[in-house]
Each structure stands twice: as structure tokens, then as C-alpha cells.
Amino acid sequence: MVTSIDESGFQPADPQFEQRVRDSFARQPAMTLIDAEMTRVAPGHCEIALDNRHELTQQHGYVHGGIVGMIADNAGGFAAASLVPAGTSVLTVEYKLNLMAPADGERLVARGEVVRPGRTLLVTRAEVFAVREQKWTLCALMQQTIMAMHGKAERAQHPGN
Amino acid sequence: MVTSIDESGFQPADPQFEQRVRDSFARQPAMTLIDAEMTRVAPGHCEIALDNRHELTQQHGYVHGGIVGMIADNAGGFAAASLVPAGTSVLTVEYKLNLMAPADGERLVARGEVVRPGRTLLVTRAEVFAVREQKWTLCALMQQTIMAMHGKAERAQHPGN
Amino acid sequence: MVTSIDESGFQPADPQFEQRVRDSFARQPAMTLIDAEMTRVAPGHCEIALDNRHELTQQHGYVHGGIVGMIADNAGGFAAASLVPAGTSVLTVEYKLNLMAPADGERLVARGEVVRPGRTLLVTRAEVFAVREQKWTLCALMQQTIMAMHGKAERAQHPGN
Amino acid sequence: MVTSIDESGFQPADPQFEQRVRDSFARQPAMTLIDAEMTRVAPGHCEIALDNRHELTQQHGYVHGGIVGMIADNAGGFAAASLVPAGTSVLTVEYKLNLMAPADGERLVARGEVVRPGRTLLVTRAEVFAVREQKWTLCALMQQTIMAMHGKAERAQHPGN
Numbered sequence: 003m004v005t006s007i008d009e010s011g012f013q014p015a016d017p018q019f020e021q022r023v024r025d026s027f028a029r030q031p032a033m034t035l036i037d038a039e040m041t042r043v044a045p046g047h048c049e050i051a052l053d054n055r056h057e058l059t060q061q062h063g064y065v066h067g068g069i070v071g072m073i074a075d076n077a078g079g080f081a082a083a084s085l086v087p088a089g090t091s092v093l094t095v096e097y098k099l100n101l102m103a104p105a106d107g108e109r110l111v112a113r114g115e116v117v118r119p120g121r122t123l124l125v126t127r128a129e130v131f132a133v134r135e136q137k138w139t140l141c142a143l144m145q146q147t148i149m150a151m152h153g154k155a156e157r158a159q160h161p162g163n
Numbered sequence: 164m165v166t167s168i169d170e171s172g173f174q175p176a177d178p179q180f181e182q183r184v185r186d187s188f189a190r191q192p193a194m195t196l197i198d199a200e201m202t203r204v205a206p207g208h209c210e211i212a213l214d215n216r217h218e219l220t221q222q223h224g225y226v227h228g229g230i231v232g233m234i235a236d237n238a239g240g241f242a243a244a245s246l247v248p249a250g251t252s253v254l255t256v257e258y259k260l261n262l263m264a265p266a267d268g269e270r271l272v273a274r275g276e277v278v279r280p281g282r283t284l285l286v287t288r289a290e291v292f293a294v295r296e297q298k299w300t301l302c303a304l305m306q307q308t309i310m311a312m313h314g315k316a317e318r319a320q321h322p323g324n
Numbered sequence: 325m326v327t328s329i330d331e332s333g334f335q336p337a338d339p340q341f342e343q344r345v346r347d348s349f350a351r352q353p354a355m356t357l358i359d360a361e362m363t364r365v366a367p368g369h370c371e372i373a374l375d376n377r378h379e380l381t382q383q384h385g386y387v388h389g390g391i392v393g394m395i396a397d398n399a400g401g402f403a404a405a406s407l408v409p410a411g412t413s414v415l416t417v418e419y420k421l422n423l424m425a426p427a428d429g430e431r432l433v434a435r436g437e438v439v440r441p442g443r444t445l446l447v448t449r450a451e452v453f454a455v456r457e458q459k460w461t462l463c464a465l466m467q468q469t470i471m472a473m474h475g476k477a478e479r480a481q482h483p484g485n
Numbered sequence: 486m487v488t489s490i491d492e493s494g495f496q497p498a499d500p501q502f503e504q505r506v507r508d509s510f511a512r513q514p515a516m517t518l519i520d521a522e523m524t525r526v527a528p529g530h531c532e533i534a535l536d537n538r539h540e541l542t543q544q545h546g547y548v549h550g551g552i553v554g555m556i557a558d559n560a561g562g563f564a565a566a567s568l569v570p571a572g573t574s575v576l577t578v579e580y581k582l583n584l585m586a587p588a589d590g591e592r593l594v595a596r597g598e599v600v601r602p603g604r605t606l607l608v609t610r611a612e613v614f615a616v617r618e619q620k621w622t623l624c625a626l627m628q629q630t631i632m633a634m635h636g637k638a639e640r641a642q643h644p645g646n
Contacts, residue, residue, distance in 0.1 A: 032227035035196065035218045057196045061317055066193035067255050068236050072229025094228050095445060096469055098259035098420055098581040098628055100608045102601040117626055118585040122444075123417060123471070125583045125626060127610075143600055143608060145581055145628040147418055147469060149445070156222055256606060257630055259420040259467055259581055261447045263440040278465055279424040283605075284578060284632070286422045286465060288449075304439055304447060306420055306467040308579055308630060310606070354549035357518065357540045379518045383639055388515035389577050390555025397551050416550050420581035478544055 012046035012116065016088040019045065023083050026091075026156060027076075038073055040080065046116040048080040053109050065105035067142075070112075070130050074099055074144040077114030078126035082148040085119050089155045095123070097146035105141050107132030114144075124148040173207035173277065177249040180206065184244050187252075187317060188237075199234055201241065207277040209241035214270050226266035228303075231273075231291050235260055235305040238275030239287035243309040246280050250316045256284070258307035266302050268293030275305075285309040334368035334438065338410040341367065345405050348413075348478060349398070360395055362402065368438040370402035375431050387427035389464075392434075392452050396421055396466040399436030400448035404470040407441050411477045417445070419468035427463050429454030436466075446470040495529035495599065499571040502528065506566050509574075509639060510559075521556055523563065529599040531563035536592050548588035550625075553595075553613050557582055557627040560597030561609035565631035568602050574639045578606070580629035588624045590615030597627075607631040 016022060020043045027033060027040045033050075036058060042049035050073045052058070052065075060066040075097055083092045114128035130142035177183060181204045188194060188201045188211075197219060203210035211234045213219070213226075221227040236258055244253045275289035291303035338344060342365045349355060349362045355372075358380060364371035372395045374380070374387075382388040397419055405414045436450040452464035499505060503526045510516060510523045516533075519541060525532035533556045535541070535548075543549040558580055566575045597611035613625035 026222055029222035030227060031218050031220050032230055057192050059192050061187055061190035066191060066233070068229070068233025069193055071232045071236065072227070075229050075232065094262050096259065096261040096418065098257065100257040100601075100628065100630060101255050102603070102608050118583075118623065120585070125585050127626070127628075140601065143610070143628060145583065145610075145626060147583060257579070261440075261467065261469060263442070263447055279422075279462065281424070286424050288465070288467075301440065304449070304467060306422065306449075306465060308422060348544055351544035352549060353540050353542050354552055379514050381514050383509055383512035388513060388555070390551070390558050391515055393554045393558065393580075394549070394551025397554065416584050418581065418583040420579065422579040423577050 012085060012119065014045040014085055016086070018088065019084045022088065023048070023080050026083060027080060032072070033076065036069055036072065043080065043084055045084055046081055046119065048077050048084060048114045049111060050077045051109060051111045054107060062104065065110055067101050070101065070105050070110065070142050071099050073110060073112040074128045074130050074142055075146065077112035078128045078144060078146040079148055081114035081116050081126050082124040085116055085124065086150045087152070089153060091151045091154050091156045093149045093151060095147040095149050097144055100143045101141070102143060103139055103141040105132050107134040107139065109133045122150055124150065173246060173280065175206040175246055177247070179249065180245045183249065184209070184241050187244060188241060193233070194237070197230055197233065204241065204245055207242055207246055207280065209238050209245060209275045210272060211238045212270060212272045215268060223265065226271055228262050231262065231266050231271065231303050232260050234271060234273040235289045235291050235303055236307065238273035239289045239305060239307040240309055242275035242277050242287050243285040246277055246285065247311045248313070250314060252312045252315050252317045254310045254312060256308040256310050258305055260303055260305045262303050264293070264300055264302040266293050268295040268300065270294045283311055285311065334407060334441065336367040336407055338408070340410065341406045344410065345370070345402050348405060349402060354394070355398065358391055358394065365402065365406055368403055368407055368441065370399050370406060370436045371433060372399045373431060373433045376429060384426065387432055389423050392423065392427050392432065392464050393421050395432060395434040396450040396452050396464055397468065399434035400450045400466060400468040401470055403436035403438050403448050404446040407438055407446065408472045409474070411475060413473045413476050413478045415471045415473060417469040417471050419466055421464055421466045423464050425461055425463040427454050429456040429461065431455045444472055446472065495568060495602065497528040497568055499569070501571065502567045505571065506531070506563050509566060510563060515555070516559065519552055519555065526563065526567055528567055529564055529602065531560050531567060531597045532594060533560045534592060534594045537590060545587065548593055550584050553584065553588050553593065553625050554582050556593060556595040557611045557613050557625055558629065560595035561611045561627060561629040562631055564597035564599050564609050565607040568599055568607065569633045570635070572636060572638045574634045574637050576632045576634060578630040578632050580627055582625055582627045584625050586622055586624040588615050590617040590622065592616045605633055607633065
């Protein structure tokens with residue numbers, strides 16, 4: 003494997019990062035709509051999972067690629083959020099997602115990690131796994147750019163404005 | 164607006180393309196979950212819209228970027244589906260999405276178009292607009308690769324398999 | 325062709341934008357290496373062209389995808405540069421490029437345009453055409469994010485720093 | 486770190502993969518133009534390096550982002566090529582590149598690896614490092630889709646055709 007990221011290498015600027023990240027996640031009604039849960043937060047890392055159910059599927063019975071994208075985007079975004087200072091919000095600038103295998107499992111798990119923690123822009127990536135009877139299949143790969151809005155605690159206007 | 168879409172160039176391989184595309188859309192429970200509707204299909208083009216409602220929002224009250232991605236992905240994918248022969252299904256290989264402004268409106272409209280209709284791979288792009296009191300704001304831009312699965316009418320395995 | 329570019333919408337912040345953009349292009353030795361020329365600059369738009377020659381090709385005799393990427397990246401970046409204020413430099417944050425047809429022609433032309441001119445981030449796209457005996461074939465499509473470094477006239481550190 | 490890819494996990498379909506990959510690289514005049522060398526090939530992996538020199542730079546004296554993209558694209562593409570059967574050529578469908586830090590070093594090293602080795606489509610990623618006095622700085626990150634052209638040994642038409 004090319005990179006070995008030592009999780010201990012990230013120093014969160016905000017000691018309360020976990021509570022702040024979990025609170026932010028809890029304020030997203032769209033995550034409730036799809037019943038996603040934040041299963042782990044660590045400095046520069048975030049894991050989001052959801053159980054497969056009929057409402058989330060596409061025409062072949064797999065979880066819809068758009069739902070896969072939602073949790074990949076969020077896993078990367080909250081991994082970035084874990085590293086920014088208190089009073090700073092984050093916004094997704096863009097992401098690129100490869101759907102590599104059907105999201106065919108009882109459960110999906112998205113794992114995001116920060117690759118480059120810049121002050122203004124953070125680059126992340128995420129992997130999404132479909133889990134069926136303990137077997138994990140990598141079904142999507144994401145690369146993402148996140149913007150830190152310093153001094154704007156979750157009331158930020160979008161950078162485009 | 165930047166783009167003016169010239170629609171005259173595409174010849175659908177399947178005269179029944181509209182019914183086939185609309186049927187495929189109707190078979191996606193995830194589109195029902197978010198109450199998206201297919202508002203237009205034409206050769207190489209597709210428009211998908213949804214009304215903003217609390218369940219679809221993120222922490223700032225705008226439509227969640229993941230929902231924006233879902234309708235952008237689908238608008239591009241169904242634009243591609245309109246051009247493939249009968250008995251062929253399509254799969255999203257990958258897409259890249261820029262979120263450029265908050266999805267702040269009563270309604271979102273995603274417009275997808277095919278740029279390159281290859282036999283195996285089709286390249287599309289999509290624009291997503293937030294509409295508030297008749298004012299349209301471009302809030303997201305997508306570029307996407309779609310794979311045509313010839314001879315596999317909506318029962319296709321994913322190309323990764 | 326799919327896109328018809330309406331140029332009337334952009335107001336350059338710097339009346340001397342063309343000279344500034346052309347000077348910046350002229351300071352890039354890598355553009356000299358591949359003999360690219362800037363054939364047009366307008367507010368929010370830039371065109372870069374090069375003649376095909378053996379040194380630029382890959383194993384099939386077409387212009388190398390990496391060279392195609394170079395001029396697409398630059399066409400988008402300089403389109404963005406045309407809109408920023410004097411004393412501001414621009415940096416490519418990221419881009420995504422689809423190679424859609426062989427770059428098979430006597431000449432390549434890359435046309436970049438700004439889609440969203442934010443203050444800090446600008447979103448652009450570019451199309452690259454291979455030209456053979458007056459026939460233009462769209463061979464690549466790019467979507468890109470550019471960062472404006474205000475108050476840093478071409479001496480900017482990278483935003484990652 | 487999210488993924489741990491065991492290099493031994495890839496079984497090359499072609500025992501002569503290394504010679505085939507190195508021959509293909511040697512047939513690219515554009516790689517000669519920038520003096521890139523293939524420093525390593527292993528199943529699912531490829532490393533390409535080049536020495537910094539004035540001709541490869543942009544206006545700030547760093548290696549041009551387009552050159553960074555060229556070696557990232559190639560490192561991913563040849564990593565994919567190492568896994569396909571004899572008599573099969575590969576083509577870049579698309580890639581997405583984040584430039585994260587200036588390519589500021591005496592030497593650049595691009596390391597590509599296959600993440601998903603599908604039969605028709607392979608997904609890869611690559612990292613590019615700038616090396617200065619033994620210090621390696623991650624300056625770019627790429628995610629890429631490659632198409633395998635079975636039965637077309639380096640004479641393939643582009644899939645777009």
C-alpha cells in the first residue's frame with residue numbers, strides 16, 4: 003500500500019472536536035431521513051454507517067448510488083471537521099466518487115480520512131463498504147475537497163457567495 | 164446562463180426511449196424517498212426536480228449536498244439511458260460534483276445532458292439550480308461517466324463484478 | 325456542439341486583465357516545452373492551442389493524455405485568472421478530466437470558461453478539440469476548481485501550505 | 486489508515502507483465518520529452534519519477550501542475566496495465582487530481598496502485614511526492630478510471646469511438 007497514515011499523526015485544534023462533530027451530524031435532517039449513524043470519530047477520521055432497507059434502493063435492489071455518495075461525502079466532510087478549530091464550520095467544495103461494485107449488503111459503512119489538512123482547504127478520501135454476513139466489499143471510492151470557514155460556526159454562507 | 168443546450172444532435176436508438184427511461188426512474192425507491200420527479204426526458208437530456216422540505220436539509224436549512232448529488236447523478240444517468248438501445252441498462256461509473264452555492268430555494272432542478280455518446284461509455288454533465296420565486300441560481304455542476312450494459316435490461320450486474 | 329458560450333455576463337475586475345494573463349502564461353517554461361500558445365483571452369474565457377508533433381505523443385501516435393490535461397488545466401486556470409483583481413494570483417486546487425476520443429489531429433485547441441466566479445474559489449470547465457483538416461472533434465472535457473490568492477501577485481505560496 | 490492493500494494480493498494475468506509495461510512506457514515520446522523514468526513495476530503498482538529542471542516549471546519555479554498530472558495519470562495507468570492479460574491495452578477514461586502542495590523538490594515520484602481490478606474497468610489512485618534532501622512531501626492525489634481493451638494490443642481505438 004502506498005500510504006500508511008498514522009492516525010496519531012493528526013492533532014485536533016479543538017479538544018472538544020468529537021462533541022462538535024457529533025452535534026453537527028445530529029443537526030442534519032437528511033441523515034435522519036436515511037437513518038445514517040455516525041459510528042466513529044477520531045482526529046482526521048470519521049465513519050458513517052446505515053442499514054440497507056427498501057426505501058434506499060435503486061431498481062436492482064442495491065442501495066442507490068446517490069445514498070452511497072451521501073454517506074461518502076459526509077464521512078469525508080466530518081473527518082475534515084474533526085481537525086478544524088472551534089468556531090469553524092466546513093463546506094464541501096467538490097467530490098469525485100467511483101462506484102465500483104453494487105452496494106449489496108445488509109449494511110453500508112463509509113470511512114473518511116483527511117489526506118491533507120490545509121488551513122483553508124482540506125483534501126480527504128473515503129471508502130464505502132457493503133457488509134454481508136461479516137464480509138466487507140469495497141463498493142465506492144471518493145476523493146474530496148473541503149473548505150474551512152474560520153470564525154463561522156455553522157452559520158456560514160457558502161464560499162460561492 | 165453559460166450553456167445553451169442544442170438538442171437537435173441526438174438520435175435515440177430506441178424509439179420507446181421515453182417510456183423505458185420513465186419506467187426505470189419509477190422503479191427507484193430512493194427517488195420516492197426524496198420525492199423527486201422526472202420532469203422531462205428528451206434524447207440525450209433529462210430533468211429531475213424536487214421540492215425542498217425539512218427532511219432533505221443539512222444543518223443550515225439548505226437541501227443537503229448529498230441530495231443535490233443524487234438528483235445530479237440521476238439526471239446525467241437518465242440522459243445517457245435515453246440514448247442506449249432497448250434491452251440495455253446503464254450504470255454510473257463515476258461522477259464529480261462541485262457544490263457552488265447553497266441549495267437555497269423552494270425547488271431544485273437538475274438538468275443532465277450527454278456530451279459524448281460512446282457505445283460503451285457515455286460522458287455526461289449536469290447542472291443543478293435552486294429556484295426561489297422564479298429566480299434560478301446555479302448551485303452545482305457535475306461531470307459523469309456512464310457505462311452501457313448491452314443486452315442487460317435492468318438486471319445487470321455491476322461492471323466491477 | 326453542445327455548449328454555446330455567452331460571454332456577455334462577465335465583468336473583469338482588472339481592466340488590464342489580458343496583459344496580466346498573457347504575461348503569466350509567458351512565464352511558464354512548461355508551456356514553452358510543449359510549444360503551447362495562448363490564442364485568445366476574454367473575461368472568463370481562455371483558449372490555448374498547440375500543434376501536434378512527435379515529441380508530444382503516446383504509443384499510438386496521438387497527443388499524450390497528459391499533454392491534453394496540461395492545456396485543459398491551463399485554459400481553465402487562465403479563464404479564472406482573467407476575472408480576479410490585479411495583484412491576485414490563481415492556483416489550481418483540483419480538476420477532473422474525461423478523455424473521450426483520441427487527440428488525433430494536426431492541432432489541439434483547449435477552451436476554458438468560468439462557470440462560477442466566487443471570490444475565493446472559481447469553478448471552470450474546459451473542452452479540448454482535436455482539429456484535422458478543419459474538422460473539430462471534442463476529445464476531452466474538464467471540470468476544475470481554482471483558488472484566488474488575493475494580494476499575492478504571482479508569488480503566492482500554495483494554499484496547502 | 487483505511488485500506489491496507491497487500492501487494493501480494495494481486496495476481497498478474499500475464500507473467501510477462503513487467504516487460505510489457507516497460508515496453509509500453511518506452512514507446513511514449515511524451516515521457517521522453519519530460520525525461521520521466523519508470524522506477525518500479527509490480528502487480529497492481531507502478532512508480533514513475535522525474536528530476537526537476539527549469540523546462541518543467543510554472544511561473545513560481547515549481548514543477549508545472551500539468552507535468553504532475555502527466556506522471557500521476559501514467560503511474561495509475563501502468564499500475565492497471567500490469568494486471569491485464571497479454572494482448573490487452575489500457576486507456577485512461579478519466580482522472581481527478583488534487584494539487585495539494587507545490588511540487589517543490591529536486592525530484593518528483595508518482596506512485597500508482599490499483600484499487601479495483603475489474604475486467605473492463607479498473608479504478609486506481611496515485612500519490613505524487615516532491616523529494617527535497619530526502620524529505621518527501623505529498624503534493625498531489627489522484628483517482629482514476631482505466632479501461633481494458635481486450636484483444637487490442639496497443640493498437641486500440643479509443644473507447645469513445
